[in-house]
Amino acid sequence: MNTNSNTYTIIYASVMVIIVAFLLAFVSSALKPMQDANVAIDKKSQILASLNIRDLEKSEIEAKYDAVITCDPIIKADGAVVNEGAAKDEASFVLDSKEVNDENMPLYIANVDGATKYVIPVTGRGLWGGLWGYIALNEDCQSVYGAYMSHASETAGLGALLVEPWFHDRFLGKKLFKEDGKVALTVVKSGAVKDENYEVDGLTGATLTTKGVAAMVQEGLQKYIGFINSKTAAQQAAPEAACTESQACEKTEE
Amino acid sequence: MGKLFSKENIAAFSNPLNLDNPVVVQVLGICSALAVTSQLEPAIVMGLSVTAITAFANVIISLIRKTIPNRIRIIVQLVVVAALVTIVSEVLKAFAYDVSVQLSVYVGLIITNCILMGRLEAFAMQNGPWASFLDGIGNGLGYAVILVVVGFVRELLGAGTVLGIQVVPDALYEMGYMNNGMMTMPAMSLIIVGCVIWAHRAYNDKK
Numbered sequence: 130m131n132t133n134s135n136t137y138t139i140i141y142a143s144v145m146v147i148i149v150a151f152l153l154a155f156v157s158s159a160l161k162p163m164q165d166a167n168v169a170i171d172k173k174s175q176i177l178a179s180l181n182i183r184d185l186e187k188s189e190i191e192a193k194y195d196a197v198i199t200c201d202p203i204i205k206a207d208g209a210v211v212n213e214g215a216a217k218d219e220a221s222f223v224l225d226s227k228e229v230n231d232e233n234m235p236l237y238i239a240n241v242d243g244a245t246k247y248v249i250p251v252t253g254r255g256l257w258g259g260l261w262g263y264i265a266l267n268e269d270c271q272s273v274y275g276a277y278m279s280h281a282s283e284t285a286g287l288g289a290l291l292v293e294p295w296f297h298d299r300f301l302g303k304k305l306f307k308e309d310g311k312v313a314l315t316v317v318k319s320g321a322v323k324d325e326n327y328e329v330d331g332l333t334g335a336t337l338t339t340k341g342v343a344a345m346v347q348e349g350l351q352k353y354i355g356f357i358n359s360k361t362a363a364q365q366a367a368p369e370a371a372c373t374e375s376q377a378c379e380k381t382e383e
Numbered sequence: 384m385g386k387l388f389s390k391e392n393i394a395a396f397s398n399p400l401n402l403d404n405p406v407v408v409q410v411l412g413i414c415s416a417l418a419v420t421s422q423l424e425p426a427i428v429m430g431l432s433v434t435a436i437t438a439f440a441n442v443i444i445s446l447i448r449k450t451i452p453n454r455i456r457i458i459v460q461l462v463v464v465a466a467l468v469t470i471v472s473e474v475l476k477a478f479a480y481d482v483s484v485q486l487s488v489y490v491g492l493i494i495t496n497c498i499l500m501g502r503l504e505a506f507a508m509q510n511g512p513w514a515s516f517l518d519g520i521g522n523g524l525g526y527a528v529i530l531v532v533v534g535f536v537r538e539l540l541g542a543g544t545v546l547g548i549q550v551v552p553d554a555l556y557e558m559g560y561m562n563n564g565m566m567t568m569p570a571m572s573l574i575i576v577g578c579v580i581w582a583h584r585a586y587n588d589k590k
Contacts (some may be wrong), residue, residue, distance in 0.1 A: 130449070132449075132450065133453055133454065134476075138452040138454060138455055141450070141451075141452050141455070142452075142455060146462070148465045149462055152466060153466060153469055153470070156469075156470050156474075157473060160474065160476070160477040163477035164473070164477050164479070164480075167482075171484070195408065238411035268544070
């Protein structure tokens with residue numbers, strides 16, 4: 130056969146492409162459920178990491194998430210609840226980042242050792258690509274309980290260090306607001322911390338990534354200001370009220 | 384073909400491990416050697432992935448080498464490699480998610496790895512499937528060995544760990560020893576590859 134003729138070449142190319150396309154489609158659809166499960170477990174471990182629960186075995190993550198998270202309500206900017214999320218991983222957990230707006234804001238409510246914590250997902254832009262993270266707030270929403278953040282493609286060894294737990298630990302206990310009611314919590318250039326209460330030390334040699342993290346944290350939390358204020362007011366009105374799991378969910382419904 | 388382990392077949396397998404090593408002699412695949420070697424584990428996975436893909440791409444191309452139209456042979460090679468890489472990447476996502484996150488874009492970079500195209504064009508297009516398979520395994524392992532050496536040195540000096548387990552004792556840190564942050568940067572792996580090439584040449588020249 131003349132393998133150099135035009136007809137042969139065109140037919141050969143077409144048949145090859147069709148075979149490869151079927152093969153790839155088959156593999157992709159066959160493995161999809163397992164890949165989705167992996168992504169979900171990874172997301173759960175990130176949320177747990179923001180609550181300072183780290184280094185879990187893969188098999189423990191599902192159970193721990195179930196034990197710690199009490200619900201994942203979708204809320205509006207003013208704090209009103211759109212979807213209660215009692216199933217823990219069917220509301221905020223599956224909310225696509227493209228669907229997030231003032232009417233659809235994801236939130237996770239957790240109960241760590243009897244205390245209610247609110248986990249707020251944030252997203253932003255670093256130097257080379259996207260950033261995302263979870264900020265866990267204490268019950269009165271005035272201070273940070275824990276944080277987790279990660280990145281798509283920051284510089285290895287510099288900006289990429291923002292995934293390290295020692296960086297996340299720098300957020301612990303920081304306060305969110307000064308008197309004017311705007312989010313004062315920020316990340317500053319490495320070594321330039323002036324006010325320990327509100328400023329987190331940035332990453333050495335990664336100023337632009339640090340700026341991205343600062344913008345992500347500030348803008349991300351600012352969006353939740355309505356919700357945060359309602360929690361703070363509730364907390365001040367009844368400071369002694371012990372918050373059990375069920376109450377934590379009921380409160381957000383009000 | 385004849386014998387499965389004829390002299391030629393053995394040579395196809397063993398040459399790339401030493402005298403014809405794809406990284407330190409042919410200086411191919413350097414890009415990915417810089418990118419994935421900051422820790423040992425991704426280096427091992429990358430080495431094994433490249434080995435598997437080179438071997439199977441070699442076999443497939445070798446099987447269909449007589450049917451491939453000469454004018455589009457590079458495209459055919461690319462399609463075979465790209466399809467295999469995509470499958471490996473999907474399998475990693477399903478069965479080794481952490482590793483696939485770490486390798487992320489580099490799995491896609493296997494497609495452009497010069498070692499692959501080089502072996503397909505230089506070996507698989509002229510030789511039978513079995514010899515091509517051995518050649519692929521040999522070249523893949525030759526690449527993997529260098530990656531493992533570089534990954535080991537970088538992780539040990541850069542983070543004080545091997546495969547994530549701390550090996551530098553705490554006592555040493557207390558005495559003032561510090562991890563070398565430079566080791567986590569890609570530039571240092573170029574220097575380590577340079578040292579490996581130096582040692583390799585010096586050893587072989589002596590013989």
